[in-house]
Amino acid sequence: MLVRPALAAALGAAALLCSAIGSAGADPFEAVTVDPAGRIASDGTVTLSGSYRCTPGTGPVFVSSSVSQGDPRVRHGIGGGAARCDGAEHRWTNSGKVSSEALTVGTAHVRASLMELRPSGIAPLPAFHAVTDRDVKLIQG
Template identity: 35%
Template sequence: MYARTATGIACLAVLLGAGSATAAPAQDIAVNTKAVIAADHTVTASGTYRCTGSAGLAPVYVTASVKQGGTSISGDSQEAVCDGAWHNWSTKSRAFGDIHLAPGPATVQGQLVQLEPRTGLIPIGTTFLAAAERQVDLVPQD
């Protein structure tokens, strides 16, 4: 009797687990295939994201970095709207000094990052909710 019940529960768990494994994630981010590079070498990357469950004390931000060869520059961030719908994002990565990128192939990594208040030595913690990396074309701004 117990073996039959345990087997039934195990089968139910497998079936429920299979259903949730195929469900769409609550947090997701995508990167567009092109990024724009301005005359001052500022790169604008973009894409779409969706997230759920953000609360006032634990905001979620969209961040991006652009890498070309051995050079990587990080962009600004924007606060995400976590209502479960898809939203557009766009960040600017600014060059500085002799560090800059040029038109051509590059890699953009977009991330959804949640900031969480904590106690202790480091008062803010970060949780990476989603990340996407894509090969893009850096095209000159018109």
């Protein structure tokens, strides 16, 4: 079984849910931020970063990010990774490759989310600790 595609699919589904339900019920102590600049390489690899803070939960927590440019309905998932929820502030960095014509240097919109997969019967359910949206500058690099 390929774990990376399964994780990417789970994080993508969480990002879609995130856009639909927001961060209702999230603890105000918990937060995720996005740095004002991201990088885009000539091969289409985008790197985004920021910080997060969350309290312990019952399931694994992930930091995911997506970016759009031009049409806000077209979002590109830019990686995701495990988060450590211990109440302290931590840094996150996600990278992902998009087609070379999908994004360019300039202003883009980033959504970052801090999502927990909570055990619930047969399948875990997403619970959002924090979500943020920010316009950033994509720079060559």
